[in-house]
Amino acid sequence: MTSEQPFKIAVPDDALALLKRKLDDTRLPDEVDAAEWAYGAPLADIKRLVSRWKDGYDWRTHERELNAFPMFTRTIAVDEFGELDVHYVHQKSAAKGAIPLLFVHGWPGSFLEVTKILPLLTAVSADHPSFHVVAPSLPGYAWSEGVLKKGFVAEHYAELFNKLMISLGYSEYVTQGGDWGHVLTLAAASKYGPEHVKASHTNMPICDPPTLSENPITFLKCLIASFTSREREAAAASLDFFKNGMGYVAEQTTKPQTLGFSLADSPVGLLAWIYEKLVAWSDAYPWTDDEVLTWISIYWFSRAGPAASIRIYYEYAHLDNPKRARFPETSVPVGFSFFPKEVMQLPRVLLRAQAKIVFESEHEVGGHFAAYEQPSALVSDLRTMFGKSGPAAGVVPGCTGY
Numbered sequence: 001m002t003s004e005q006p007f008k009i010a011v012p013d014d015a016l017a018l019l020k021r022k023l024d025d026t027r028l029p030d031e032v033d034a035a036e037w038a039y040g041a042p043l044a045d046i047k048r049l050v051s052r053w054k055d056g057y058d059w060r061t062h063e064r065e066l067n068a069f070p071m072f073t074r075t076i077a078v079d080e081f082g083e084l085d086v087h088y089v090h091q092k093s094a095a096k097g098a099i100p101l102l103f104v105h106g107w108p109g110s111f112l113e114v115t116k117i118l119p120l121l122t123a124v125s126a127d128h129p130s131f132h133v134v135a136p137s138l139p140g141y142a143w144s145e146g147v148l149k150k151g152f153v154a155e156h157y158a159e160l161f162n163k164l165m166i167s168l169g170y171s172e173y174v175t176q177g178g179d180w181g182h183v184l185t186l187a188a189a190s191k192y193g194p195e196h197v198k199a200s201h202t203n204m205p206i207c208d209p210p211t212l213s214e215n216p217i218t219f220l221k222c223l224i225a226s227f228t229s230r231e232r233e234a235a236a237a238s239l240d241f242f243k244n245g246m247g248y249v250a251e252q253t254t255k256p257q258t259l260g261f262s263l264a265d266s267p268v269g270l271l272a273w274i275y276e277k278l279v280a281w282s283d284a285y286p287w288t289d290d291e292v293l294t295w296i297s298i299y300w301f302s303r304a305g306p307a308a309s310i311r312i313y314y315e316y317a318h319l320d321n322p323k324r325a326r327f328p329e330t331s332v333p334v335g336f337s338f339f340p341k342e343v344m345q346l347p348r349v350l351l352r353a354q355a356k357i358v359f360e361s362e363h364e365v366g367g368h369f370a371a372y373e374q375p376s377a378l379v380s381d382l383r384t385m386f387g388k389s390g391p392a393a394g395v396v397p398g399c400t401g402y
Contacts, residue, residue, distance in 0.1 A: 002075040004168070007087060007143065008067045011301045016059060019267055019300065023054040026268050041276040049275065050268055052289045059301075062294045069115060073143070076163050078156050080149075086164060087143035087303075088136035089114055093122040095130035097400040099386055100170035102161055102188075103135040106179020106204075107309055108274040109369065110298050111137045116375035121382070128383040129401020134173075136164060138180070139304075140311065146304030153315050154187035161185075162192045172196055172396045176382065178204040178370055180312060190328035198395040199358075201335040201385060203370040203378060206344055207354040227347060230362070234345035241343050245280065248273075252313035260307025263299075270306050271296050281368035283341035333392045335359035335385045337378060339366030358391035359384070 028050075031043040070091050075083045089111050092098070101121065105113045114135035121131040138157070140146035161184070165173050175185035175197060182202040189197040227235070251259050262269040274296055278287060299306040334355040338345070340363065351357070361381045366374040385392050386401055394400060 004072045004074050004090075007071040007073045009063050009071075009143065009301075011059065011063060015301060020054065022265075022267050023050060026050055028268070037276075037280070041272040041279075045275070046268065046272055049271060049289055049292060053267070053271070053293050057290060057293045059297055062290070062297070066112075066115075066294075069118065074164065074167060076160055076167070078152075078160050078163075081147060081152060081156060084139055084147065084160065085145040086136055086139070086160065087111070088134055088164065089118070090135075090168060091118050091122050091133045093124060093130040093132050095124045095402060097398070097402050098122070098130045098132045099396050099399045099401045100165065100168075100173035101131040101133050101382075102165055102173055102175045102185065103133055103371075104161070104175065104177035104181035104185050105135070105138065105141070106177070106181045107312065108277050108295075108299075109179065109181075109372075110142050110295070111135050112295060112298060113369060113371045117371050117379050120375060120379040126402065129386050129388075131382070131386075131401065132170070134165060134168060134170070136161065138184075138309075138312070140308030141302060141304075142298055143303045146308035147311075151315060152312075153319055154184055155191060157184045158188035158191045161188050162196055165196070172198055172399075174199045174201070174386065174392070174396065176201045176203075176378075178202060179368065182206065183316075186330060187328060189330040189332045189334075193330050193332035197330075197332055199333040199335070199386070199392045200330070201337070201359070201382060203337045203339060204342055204344070204368070205336040205338070205351050206346055207351060230340070231345075231347055234340070234342075235347070237341075238344050238346075245343065248277070249313065252310040253317035254314070256307070256310045256314045259310065260305075263306040263310070267296075267300055270299060274299065278369075281341070281343050282373055283339070283365050283367035285367065285369070285373045329354070331356060333358040333395060335381065335392065336361070337370065337381045338362045339368075339370050339374065339377075340364065341367035342370075343368050 028043065032039060036042060069089050071089050073085055073087050075085050077083045103114045105111060118133055121133050124130050137144040175188060177185040182204045185200050189200045263273060275292055278292060299309065334357050336351065336357060363377050366377060370378045384390050387393060
C-alpha cells in the first residue's frame with residue numbers, strides 16, 4: 001500500500017480539443033412529435049446542452065472549483081485483484097472528537113455528490129456532531145483506476161473501503177451511501193462490522209424480497225401488513241419504474257461492453273444516457289446546464305473512460321453465488337432516510353425485518369441524489385442519528401462528534 005498522494009485534476013489540452021471536435025461533428029437523431037420525455041431525453045434539451053458544451057461551458061473553471069476540495073490518491077491491494085490506484089476526497093473536521101464517515105456514491109453519480117454536504121458534515125458546533133469525511137471514487141469512476149479482471153463484486157469494494165479507511169487512521173468508522181453506495185456500504189458493514197464499521201446510513205433503503213420458504217415470518221408479515229398512503233404511492237411509483245425505467249439495467253447487466261463503445265466514443269451519447277437519469281430520478285431539482293455538463297464531463301474525462309463505470313452492473317448480476325453479496329445481513333445499527341422521489345421504495349415492514357434499524361426519517365421533497373438535491377436534510381439526519389441523544393451516539397469509541 002502506497003502513501004497518500006495529493007491529487008489535482010488536470011485534463012490535458014488535447015483531451016479538451018478532442019471533445020470540441022467530437023461535439024462539432026455531432027449528428028443528432030430526429031424526434032417523434034410531442035414526444036417530450038416519453039421516449040427518453042428530449043431533442044431540444046440535448047441540442048441546448050451540446051451547444052453550451054461546445055461554445056459556452058468552460059471546463060477549466062469547474063476543474064479549478066473541484067480542485068479546491070482536498071483530493072488524494074493511494075494504491076490499495078485487493079485480494080485476487082492486485083493493486084488499484086484509488087482517488088478520494090478526504091476532508092478532516094477541526095473537531096477533536098469528529099466521527100470518521102465513509103461516503104460512497106453510485107451510478108450515475110461520482111465524488112461530486114459529496115461536495116455539497118462536505119462543509120456541513122465537517123462544520124464544528126456545540127449543537128451537532130462533526131465528521132471527518134472520506135469519499136472515494138469507485139474503481140472505474142472519475143480518477144480511480146478501473147478493474148480489468150472479471151468478478152470484482154461488493155465484497156471486494158468492501159475490502160478496498162476498509163483498507164482505505166484504516167490507512168487513513170480510521171480503524172473504526174460509520175458509512176453513508178445511496179444507490180450502489182447503499183449496496184457496497186452494507187457489504188462493508190456485513191464483512192467488517194462491528195469491528196471496523198460501527199453503523200451505516202442510507203438514503204436508498206432496499207433489500208431482497210422475502211420468500212415463503214426462506215423468510216416465512218417476514219413473508220407473512222408483508223402479506224397482512226397495512227400500508228400508509230405514502231407507502232402505497234411509493235409502491236405504485238416503484239412499479240412504474242420497474243415497467244418503464246429499467247431499460248438501462250437490462251443493458252448494463254447483460255452487454256455493458258456493447259453500450260460502452262457508444263459511451264466511450266460519443267460525448268453526446270454519454271450526455272443523453274446520464275442526463276435522462278439526472279432529470280428523471282431527481283425531485284424537480286433545478287439543474288443548470290453547467291451542473292449537468294460538469295457531471296457528464298467527469299465521466300468523459302475519467303481515468304478509465306465512461307464504459308468502466310457500468311461494469312459493476314454486470315458483475316453484480318453474474319455472481320457465482322448471487323446471494324453472497326446482494327443484501328447481506330449486518331449487526332451494526334442502520335439508519336434510513338426516505339425521500340419521496342427515490343426510484344425504488346419498499347414497504348417499511350420489509351426493510352425493518354432485514355436490518356437492525358435504529359433511525360428512520362421521512363422527507364417531503366427529494367429524490368435519488370439526496371446528498372446533491374437536499375444536502376441540508378440528509379446532513380440533518382446524520383447529525384440526529386449520531387448526535388448526543390441520537391440512537392447511534394458514541395458508536396465509534398472516543399469519537400462523540402463534538
